[in-house]
Amino acid sequence: MKEIIKKSNQAIAAYLNRRGYEIVEQPWEADIDSRVSIVAKDKDALVFTTVTACKDSDSFPAEHLNQEELEGFAIKWLKDNRSHADCAVRFDRIGLLIMSPDRAFIKHHINVMSCSNIPGEE
Template sequence: MSNLHEKAIAASERFLERRGYEVLSTSWEAPDGFGTIDVVAMDEDTIVFVTVEAKNATDGFPEEDNDRVKREALAAKWLAENADRGDVSVRFDAISMMVVSEDRALLRHHINQLSTMESDEE
C-alpha cells in the first residue's frame, strides 16, 4: 500500500468521524488474501464499506473502484468474520481525493456508489 493511499485512508477516517460515522475498521484484509476493504464504518444502523482512492492534483481525481462482485465478496467475508453485527443494512461508498498539497486535498464522498451505478446503467 502506498504512503499516499495510507494517508488518504486516515483522512477518510477523520472525514467520516466528523460526519457522525463510527469507524469499525481500516485497511481490513480478508484472511484468505482475496483483498482489502479501506474503511468499514457504521452510519446509524447501516454498515458502510468504503473504497478510498487518491491521486496528486496534477493527475486529477482518481477513478472509483467499480468492481461490484469483488466489493460484495469482500463485504461478505467481513460480515462473516464480524457476525456479531447482527441484522443490518449494508452500503457501498467511495471517497475520491485529489491531493493539492501536503496538508490539503479535495474530497468527493459518493454515498451508495453501487446503487448509483445501477441507475446509470439503465
C-alpha cells in the same frame, strides 16, 4: 505510494468521523486490491468505503468498482464479524485529490451500488 495510501485512509477516517460515522475497522486489507479501505457505521447501516487517492492531478482518481467483488468482500467480512451481521449494508466511494501535504479535495459518493448503478458495469 504506501505513505500516500496510509495518509489518505487517515484523512478519510477523520472526515467520516466528523460526519458522524463510527469507524469499525481501518485500514482493511481487502482481497480486491485493497480497495475497501474503511468499514464504518452510519446510523443503522454498515458502510464499506473504498478510498482512492491521487496526487498532482487535474481530476479525481478513476475508480472501477466490481459489484460481485465488493459484495463478496462484504460477505467475507460479515462472516468474520458476525456481531455486525444484523444491519443494512451500504457501499460508499471516496476520491481524494491531494493538493499539498495538508490540503485535499474530497468527493464522497454515498450508496454507489443503489439500483446496481456501478460505472462500467453492464
